Amino acid sequence: MAGAGNLKSRFEASALPLMHHVYTAALYLAHDRAEAEDLLQETYLRAYRFFHRFREGTNLKAWLLTILYNVLRNRHRHRAAEQRRIDFAAVGEKYERIAAAMEGRDAPFQHLVDGEIERALESLPHEFRAVVLLVDVHELTYAEAATALGCPIGTVRSRLSRARRLLHVALHEYARQRGIVDS
């Protein structure tokens, strides 16, 4: 069995270089710099305590992000009860109109300026933001994201699909407000 010193040096060599990834994810998930810093610290302390149980050869970044998500979920248990009600039928209709209007247009997203997608992402309800963050930003596989979120792969798929539609509707709304698109 590896000694404590060996464990510590392995942890420092493999987990600490991923600190910026975990911090970036914490910033997106927490919406608050101070909380993101707390989340980062708690994630790494918990990861260190359980590092002997990390399975070599698996995705360490996914493991750290899973711990981060667990820490966050435990801090915000009340969020489940606060979820916004979204009329997905209405979102679906808007999305279809947006997709139809984009048909044949070159570079339909050319109006996007820096930071708009991030702002739209931050406007998503927590569970949709998390799945986009894990899969699209941090490039976890659907299986790894499912493990991190504690849900089946099918739920990852459906949340991603809904998240994409919500993002398009939000971005279209920004474009409409700036007079780039008509309706």
Add this chain to the structure above:
Amino acid sequence: MDCDTYHELIVADLDDTLSTSERDAVRAHLEECVVCRNARALEAEFAEHLRRIPRLVETPSAVQERLRVALRRETMRPPPRARPRTLAVLAAVVLLGALAVGLLWPVGVDFVGPVSDDFRLAASAQLPLDVTTGDPAVLARYFDGSGRFGFPASVFDLRAAGYRLLGGAIRRRRGVVFAVSVYERDGEIVVCHRFRDTEGSTGNDMALRRYLRAGDVGTWVTRQGGVVCCLTSRLPPEELERIVGMVA
């Protein structure tokens, strides 16, 4: 399948996570559905933009330093000892919990303290395990072989919930013998305590359930035929209940 379901598959296809048959189904649908063709074109273009979201925000150097200090402290940390104030708060929580349990829950054994203590030890990887095994049958044989319980020890297999068994221990606390099993999933610990409670038993074999909280720790308690089972964790109650539902 409707277009909503196809949208899920279209997004998954762009992420290259579909099986061959699913991909064929999507292609066939796209041939005949203009709405989904538009959606696919939109998503393909959008995927490129999503990839440009900054993947890395550099951790401020002060935060990095604070984390390194905290980790150094963690590596040198002696086994945790409760501070007097923490102890007083803990004692109050345990007392209130015990009172509430006595009033609301017909269990004669004061189990709240031992269960919470064991959970905190397990969560900091300091609960001594008599047997380290991932096989529930091996641990059940150990419990049964001890002859200390008077009920057949069934050790839950929580793999369906994503948890693996780390091992177990026999703990004698305040005159009561507990069969303790420890589970883990990505740093989240769930501890199961099973014990016989003849005092509180009403003789009614109907299963009873209660959820109790002590600080940030929650316990689902079930009792059947005088055997009490406590699943303790920091998980949200609904997730813990999902696990209880799997093993009930």
